[in-house]
Amino acid sequence: MENLMVWQDIQKIRSEAPLIHNITNYVVMNTTANALLAVGASPVMAHAPEEVEEMVTKAKALVINLGTLSITWVNSMLKAGHMANHGGIPIILDPVGSGATRFRTETAQLLLRNTPPSIVRANASEIRSLVLAEHATKGVESIHTPEETLEAAQFLSENCRCIVSVSGATDLIVEKSASIRILNGHPMMPRVTGLGCIATALTAAFAAVNPSMFLAAANAMALMGIAGEIAGENCPGPGSFQTRFLDALYSISESDIESRLKTQLF
Amino acid sequence: MENLMVWQDIQKIRSEAPLIHNITNYVVMNTTANALLAVGASPVMAHAPEEVEEMVTKAKALVINLGTLSITWVNSMLKAGHMANHGGIPIILDPVGSGATRFRTETAQLLLRNTPPSIVRANASEIRSLVLAEHATKGVESIHTPEETLEAAQFLSENCRCIVSVSGATDLIVEKSASIRILNGHPMMPRVTGLGCIATALTAAFAAVNPSMFLAAANAMALMGIAGEIAGENCPGPGSFQTRFLDALYSISESDIESRLKTQLF
Amino acid sequence: MENLMVWQDIQKIRSEAPLIHNITNYVVMNTTANALLAVGASPVMAHAPEEVEEMVTKAKALVINLGTLSITWVNSMLKAGHMANHGGIPIILDPVGSGATRFRTETAQLLLRNTPPSIVRANASEIRSLVLAEHATKGVESIHTPEETLEAAQFLSENCRCIVSVSGATDLIVEKSASIRILNGHPMMPRVTGLGCIATALTAAFAAVNPSMFLAAANAMALMGIAGEIAGENCPGPGSFQTRFLDALYSISESDIESRLKTQLF
Numbered sequence: 001m002e003n004l005m006v007w008q009d010i011q012k013i014r015s016e017a018p019l020i021h022n023i024t025n026y027v028v029m030n031t032t033a034n035a036l037l038a039v040g041a042s043p044v045m046a047h048a049p050e051e052v053e054e055m056v057t058k059a060k061a062l063v064i065n066l067g068t069l070s071i072t073w074v075n076s077m078l079k080a081g082h083m084a085n086h087g088g089i090p091i092i093l094d095p096v097g098s099g100a101t102r103f104r105t106e107t108a109q110l111l112l113r114n115t116p117p118s119i120v121r122a123n124a125s126e127i128r129s130l131v132l133a134e135h136a137t138k139g140v141e142s143i144h145t146p147e148e149t150l151e152a153a154q155f156l157s158e159n160c161r162c163i164v165s166v167s168g169a170t171d172l173i174v175e176k177s178a179s180i181r182i183l184n185g186h187p188m189m190p191r192v193t194g195l196g197c198i199a200t201a202l203t204a205a206f207a208a209v210n211p212s213m214f215l216a217a218a219n220a221m222a223l224m225g226i227a228g229e230i231a232g233e234n235c236p237g238p239g240s241f242q243t244r245f246l247d248a249l250y251s252i253s254e255s256d257i258e259s260r261l262k263t264q265l266f
Numbered sequence: 267m268e269n270l271m272v273w274q275d276i277q278k279i280r281s282e283a284p285l286i287h288n289i290t291n292y293v294v295m296n297t298t299a300n301a302l303l304a305v306g307a308s309p310v311m312a313h314a315p316e317e318v319e320e321m322v323t324k325a326k327a328l329v330i331n332l333g334t335l336s337i338t339w340v341n342s343m344l345k346a347g348h349m350a351n352h353g354g355i356p357i358i359l360d361p362v363g364s365g366a367t368r369f370r371t372e373t374a375q376l377l378l379r380n381t382p383p384s385i386v387r388a389n390a391s392e393i394r395s396l397v398l399a400e401h402a403t404k405g406v407e408s409i410h411t412p413e414e415t416l417e418a419a420q421f422l423s424e425n426c427r428c429i430v431s432v433s434g435a436t437d438l439i440v441e442k443s444a445s446i447r448i449l450n451g452h453p454m455m456p457r458v459t460g461l462g463c464i465a466t467a468l469t470a471a472f473a474a475v476n477p478s479m480f481l482a483a484a485n486a487m488a489l490m491g492i493a494g495e496i497a498g499e500n501c502p503g504p505g506s507f508q509t510r511f512l513d514a515l516y517s518i519s520e521s522d523i524e525s526r527l528k529t530q531l532f
Numbered sequence: 533m534e535n536l537m538v539w540q541d542i543q544k545i546r547s548e549a550p551l552i553h554n555i556t557n558y559v560v561m562n563t564t565a566n567a568l569l570a571v572g573a574s575p576v577m578a579h580a581p582e583e584v585e586e587m588v589t590k591a592k593a594l595v596i597n598l599g600t601l602s603i604t605w606v607n608s609m610l611k612a613g614h615m616a617n618h619g620g621i622p623i624i625l626d627p628v629g630s631g632a633t634r635f636r637t638e639t640a641q642l643l644l645r646n647t648p649p650s651i652v653r654a655n656a657s658e659i660r661s662l663v664l665a666e667h668a669t670k671g672v673e674s675i676h677t678p679e680e681t682l683e684a685a686q687f688l689s690e691n692c693r694c695i696v697s698v699s700g701a702t703d704l705i706v707e708k709s710a711s712i713r714i715l716n717g718h719p720m721m722p723r724v725t726g727l728g729c730i731a732t733a734l735t736a737a738f739a740a741v742n743p744s745m746f747l748a749a750a751n752a753m754a755l756m757g758i759a760g761e762i763a764g765e766n767c768p769g770p771g772s773f774q775t776r777f778l779d780a781l782y783s784i785s786e787s788d789i790e791s792r793l794k795t796q797l798f
Binding site: 291292293294296297333334335336337363366367368369370456457458459460502503504505506508509 | 558561562565566569570575576577578579580582583586587590774775776777778779780781782783
């Protein structure tokens, strides 16, 4: 699909090797660094309050990921986030586990308010938890159907003035005036840990080279889905899938994208 | 072996996808999450004192693993452990490195006393260190032979009223009235980091679906050994072994288990 | 090259399985443990101030790696380092990110002064940052060319009385009276996270069996480069490269080394 220009962005990432500052969780530090390197970006992982402000000013995008959260890291997330906001560096927020515990939900809300992200990248249940938390005093009960997920993403997008990128069997990217669905992907993807976190890291790589946060979010999910399809072909299991997925990020070609990309703009 | 019913438990894990709460070490967070996903369980890694009590109540089993231990995490282990004990959620304790430093041995003892586990899953030297620590004032010297390891496991099992699962070339699972040896496995397994920790995580997955902690411990070690044999066939090295091991956990079949399982009940 | 005796050292590592104590970063804990196991060493990761002094006395070498640094770990690095210095256990320092933030540069300087390492293992930009920091008051501007990198490594080596091992397309190992270049390697190596940290960990394994820190540093880089070449042959991407690299560390033979090793002593 020409409008997305996924391939042009990939070429920019490969040639510019943008530095992506990640404050992310222990489970995925290795795999998200490898995914960023495979696509051509330059990852750095740094979380110490003594250095995050200095580090983020050298980066083209900042990932804040709440998996394996602890209170000492929230301080660093706020420090790095303020500096990124100040310097016009896009923040991609992944509220991992929002809704699973109050600590996660409240930290996600704190970051949404105090260090506004350009893009929130999450799964449907995390998006729902954030909307329900906002609605908590108004008696909204629950959000379950795809239509309700779309409405929740639209509500969050308007309320927080950011792009909302929801991963799932079909990915959904929402901004004020437009939405897009990415239909690519593979059923083995949820059987590998950290693919959602990799989606967030790649979204940051695209946000580093594309001034449109909406297109950056969509292109990242397109790349995820297509690389997932390539990795999943005749794949014996999730161990092999991981390996092949990194290989696909590295070797993906314009024709892979042209022949596979399936989207719905609405 | 019919009595173990490994396959029935695997089917239950695949269909129920039990949530396993892991407080585990940095080295293996990624690989244990992937092993749990591969077998069909749902891993969550969370260690913040602000959230572990809330998280564990949603889980079907709790892993407490002492690798890369630090004092701030002990507090979270105790909090999560108390809540698990209170809610009847099985705790699987892996005293990684017990015996290597006093800090590890004493933390293992602290957890054994204050948050009694259903299963202790460890290697022979860690089991010995716990028994020697209990015996410290009584002049017991050392424990080296297989017979002494069996006696140590029996002592620990009786003393702590828990199942003791000892991994090695032959795995040994001990309860008050019965013991079983699992003879499956592959010599490349000790050349991959974290396979012991994966054994612990899988033990938690089986404990989530099997009310007998003895059978859960035995079935997990049976799956480990058989998946290791499948992964090790014509395997060029430990890099490939890791990949194939996850693939085997994902694709293992009833006939793989029936044709390979070798046990000694005694 | 006979003088290096890479193969003899590998055989020693395989037969002695020396314990390597790593205080390293979250991103590479798993992959460096696996690399050490693949080559035949015994890794342990431990960072708690309560145990590092006890742990390091059991080890044959200590890795101190500054990636994902935080202030609480610096204390443990100093404690372990003092004990290692006291016990004659070689320290291999990897000043990851020195120069990227003041916190990293200053911590690297602190460790260089207070817990003198036997070997500093880093990339050219980290070496430069340390030299520039020493020169800060003297108006030295910058260091860019290979000749300047060599001079910087020589300066650091003399100033800190240690071996300096600089990884790059060509690796450079420097001591007071001699230098060696290792010309082996593969262009896919920088596309996998943590290979520099693996080089540091393997350097520790060689330092555990070879009394010459210069030869240990050179042999480790020779093994890295040759294993990289083997892994890189017809390699579809960095996912496969990782797997094959561990396999190569495990299966490398004397003839692989004899037929491939390319060095320049000067």
